[in-house]
Every structure is written in C-alpha cells, then in structure tokens.
Amino acid sequence: MRPGMPGPGAPGTKAKSFGPSLRRLAVRLAPEKVYLAIIFVLATTAVVLNTLGPQILGRATNLIFDGVIGKQLPAGLTKDQAIAGLRDQGQNRLADMLRGMDVIPGAGIDFGAVGRVLALVLTLYVVASVFTWLQGYLINEVINRTVKRLRADIEDKIHRLPLSYFDSTPRGDVLSRVTNDVDNISQSLQQTMNQLVIQVLSVIGLLSMMFWISPTLALIALVTLPAAIWVTTLIAKRSKPHFIDQWKYTGLVNAQVEEAFTGHEVISAFGRIREVGQEFDQRNEKLYQSSFRAQFISGLIMPTMTLLGNINYVLIAVVGGLKVATGSLSLGEVQAFIMYSRQFSAPLMQVGAMINLLQSGVASAERIFEILDAEEQQPDPAEEDLRPLERGRVAFEHVGFGYEPDTPIIEDLSLVAEPGHVVAIVGHTGAGKTTLVNLLERFYEIDSGAITIDGVNITDITRDRLRSRIGMVLQDTWLFGGTIRENIAYGHPNASEEEILAAAKAAYVDRFVHALPHGYDTVLDEEGSGVSAGEKQLITIARAFLAKPSILILDEATSSVDTRTELLVQHAMAELRRDRTSFVIAHRLSTIRDADLIVVMDKGRIVEQGSHRQLLAARGPYRELYNAQFAGAAVGAEAVEVQ
Structure with a gap:
C-alpha cells in the first residue's frame, strides 16, 4: 500500500438507488433492440394465444353442461317453451339459469363439437409454447451478449484505472466484483427477463378478458391488487439494504481468503492462524446475517401474494356462482373467469419473485458501476509527439507529487540522467525512491513540474x-502461468528462439533451467512454483534483457539471489546497461559503487548527489548510510567471533 493511501478496510462510495441503477442496467440492452422487438412480438403472440385458451375451453364446458341439461328436458319443445314450463312449475331460478344457456330440449352432448373445441385449445397452447420457447432462447442470447460486453467494458476500464485505485482497493474485492457480481447480474437477468415480458403482457391480457366476461367480477379481482403492490413494495424496500450488504461482505470474504491464501506461509510462521480465522469468522458471520435477512425478508413476498390470491379466489367463486344461478353468466364463462383470476395471481406472484431477484442483481450492478465510474488515469494525447526516444536522456524538472493532495511525497525535485549513465537512487525506506521511477513510467501523474525523455x-x-522504451525489474518478481520460455518472451513476444536463449544465458537462467524436468518448456503457475525466489528473479531479469529498452529500471533486482549469483548478474547487468540510461534502486550500497551518479533521497527531496568517491568525501548523508551499513556488518561479525 502506498503512503497516504486509504487502507483495504476503507468504505466504498454510497450505493446508488434501485431505480437509476436498474435503468442504467437496462440501457446496456440497447444494442439488442432488434432482438428485443422480436422478443416482444413473440411474447405478445404467446400471451394472446394463452389468454384465448380458457375462454375457448369455457365453450367446451358449456357444450357439455348444455347437453346434460338438454337431455333432461322433454324433446320436441323449444327453449322458450321449456323455460315457460319451468316458471309454471315455480322453478324460477332454474328457468333463469336455462335462459342463459344454449340448450336444445331432448338433445344430449355434442361430442364432435366438444372435440373440435378441445383440439383448437390444444393447438393454441402448443403454438404458444413454441413461441414462448423461441422468446426464451432469444432472451438468453441477448443477455449473454450483454454480459459479454459488460465484462469487456470492465476489462477495458481496469486497464484505464490508475495504480492508485488498486492501492486502495483489496484485490479480492475487485475479483469478486468482476466474477461473482457479473455472474449474479447474468443470472438475475436470465431469471427475470425470461418471464418479465410474458408476465406483464399476461396481466394486461388477463385483465382485458376478465373485464370482457364480467366487469363486476373483474373489479372484485382487482380489490386485492393495491394490497399486493403495497406489500411487494414494502418488502422489496426492506430487503434491498440487506442484498447490498450481502454482496459487499461477499467481496470482503473473498478479499480475506485471497489475502490469507497468498500470505499463508507468513501467517503460519508468525502463528497468526487463529487471529486470521477469527477475522474470517467475523466477516463470514456478517455475510451469513445479511444473506439470511435478505432472503428471509424477500421470501415473504410469495406467501403473502398466495394468501391474497386465495382470498380473491373465494370472493370470485361465491359471486360467480350467484351469477350462474341468476343466468347472468354461463357456467363456462365463470369457469373461464376463475381460470383467468388464478392466472392473474400467478403473474403477480412471479413479478414479486422477480423483484426479489432484481434486488440482488441491481445490488451487484451498483458494485460494477462503481468500477466503471471510478476516476480514470489521464488519457493519452490526441496528437502524439513523434520525436524519437532512442538516446535515453531523462530529466526531472521541479517535480512535485503526493498520493493525497495535502500530503506531498516529492517536492521540487530536479534530476538529469544522461544517456548511457547509471543513476543509483538510495535512501531510507519511504524516502520516495520507488515513487520516483513510478512517476517516470506514468503509473502516477505528477502534480507539478515535468519529466522529459x-x-x-x-x-x-x-x-x-513510453513504456515500450523502458525495461523494469522489480524487487517483487511476478511470473505468469506458462512455460519459462513464454515468461522470458513476455518482454518481446516476437522474439526468435535464438534471442530468447541469448537473453536466458545473459541472465544466467540457462545455468539452472536444464536441471528442470522439461527445460525451457517447464510450466510455471502464477506463483512461480517449482523454482526458487532467486531463480524467479533471474527469469524476470532475462525478460528485461530480451526487451532491449532504452531506459532500464532496476528496483532491488538482485535482492533474492545469492552472493555468487549476484556477482554474475552484476556483470551481466553491466552489459545490459551499456549504452542505456539505468536507474538502480538499491539498499546494499556495495552494489552501486560504480554508478555514474548516486542520488540520496530523504522525505521526497534529493539531499545529495555525486559519485561514490565524491559522496564519501563530502561526509554527508550518503557516508552515514554507507558507514551504518558496513558498521552493522562489522558488529555482526564481532558478535559471531565472541560466540
């Protein structure tokens, strides 16, 4: 972590509200508007066909009921004569019901007509199912392409973020956002959009048919709708903060696991396993609590909607039965209406469940948008200065920089590195040595002054x-998953086999690589398992050899190699540095005696500069560092002799 930067536990920005985040997520579907139009047509057609099904099925019920009643009436009478006869017998209610029916006295059930109606209904449902399947297939295509673009945008954004963003954000949390949160968005969209269009259209279609059959029953069915909307909104509002916490703590748990896994050896060596486990348990408990509350509260939507639907069903059944008895509606129409009312409850419950999923998906979307909205590094110039950068003369001109605006790290620093010279930068920890070379690479932007090449x-x-002209070997080595040959060639992907081998020999990688099972084709993982820390550093040095940069930066590049290997590498470095400007950050002052210029830094300022001899003769800060280092070694030697 850089000085002045907030720690991993620093809180993130406040989450955006549900509505704007949902609309922003919906905007990402805009490139698929043609497919969305086709999906809408397919969904509308499927809903229309499904909506017509109960109404047509009610005709079959009427045919059967009419046939049963007609069979019980004397043959040869007309319907009006049969009704008049029932009224003469005092059976007025039965006469009213018969008046609303299409019966032929003495005739039974017309099974042919019933069969044709059922065949028509079956055809409608099959065609509707095919259209629904096509709609679902296209929605999956649309969502997967949208999520693919979202992942690409995140990848591009990460490459445009300044190094300071990663200094202040735990890697595990970034990984959680890029993987878990994106996957959650994908799953939420797939499970909601696949039904959202159909359910909304179903509500419209069902309401239309219900009002067409009986406005009175339709109004009764809508009595519970305001209560359903109010309950759904209330529960969704209560569950939203818990979904946000759920994904926040998911990122924190991932960060904890990533940190513990990476530093497992250090944790074990210092006996901190119990403390790390306790910290994990605390974060895991918070994740459990937030997840439980989110799922429990949002889970109340379905049973509440079911209860309201059952109350609605009872009211419709009672009033519908009375209307059949009075002849206002046929039995088939009441049957169709009850089917519509039950279907009407289902979309409402589905919408409630989808709001539950959307809460989780939008909470993840907000975390993704925080990355996409993060402040980017300054853009590259629109018109580039195309003058060649071959000589390697580097000049720092009154440079000022701070990780935080009110906390300057480097103040009014001026320094010139002539072509082919070796500039060694020394100083106490935190003096600004690594910061200086990071500014040269433009990992950070300076606050004042200028740096020229x-x-x-x-x-x-x-x-x-800029970076293609600079080669860098860091104290913290990093190898990628792949072979040793591929890791060396990372500095120059188009290098020939001869160039790779030459770089390996120059960095003394060739000395140990033949002892490995597969030589240069030995596969390493990202942690470089299978080779020692010193051998990893030699591989990174070979990578710098192969890149053949104009400017070379060595940040404690030989700190992990043994003394004998260091002498060999120093000799190789002398060849590598020839005709190149080199910046060497070193704590072991014995390694930079031959530097053309030694710069002593303290608190972001150059307090002394010159050659090794000049600085020793000046009896300033460099001499103090030099004497302290070798005096410490002498004291250590005397202690060994005493023992």
Missing part, C-alpha cells in the same frame, strides 16, 4: 510508447 514531455506521448 530526450526533450519530449512524457505526457505528450502514449503510455504504450
């Missing part, structure tokens, strides 16, 4: 061109 301001050229 061969007279060209580094802000006037693209970062890719």
